[in-house]
Amino acid sequence: MDYKFSHIGIPTTEEKNWDGFYEAGKIHFTEFDKDEYLIEWVKFDVDSPMPEMMQTMPHVAYYVDNMEEALEGKELLVETFSPGDGVRVAFIVHNGAPVEFMEIKE
Structure with missing residues (x-):
């Protein structure tokens, strides 16, 4: 399996100039x-269903x-x-620690 670095995600409680909002996860x-x-700032609404680990710890993404x-044989945090x-x-x-995998299809 090839893992190519994408970004680091850092949770914050501060307001930023948000580029988007993921409704299902209540994530800005x-x-x-x-x-x-390559930093992604993330802020979770109070009622976000995402796990605490994701809301409080930085993640690295590939x-x-x-x-x-x-995902085979890995401990899943978010489906x-x-x-x-x-x-x-x-x-x-x-x-x-949380690690994000991203699959992009053209």
């Missing part, structure tokens, strides 16, 4: 590809070619979901 986010250091293969067209995302727990 900035677009990491606009940041010179592009993967095959989501099912990438695969689609935050946008052609994008699938899932989170695992790795050594006590």
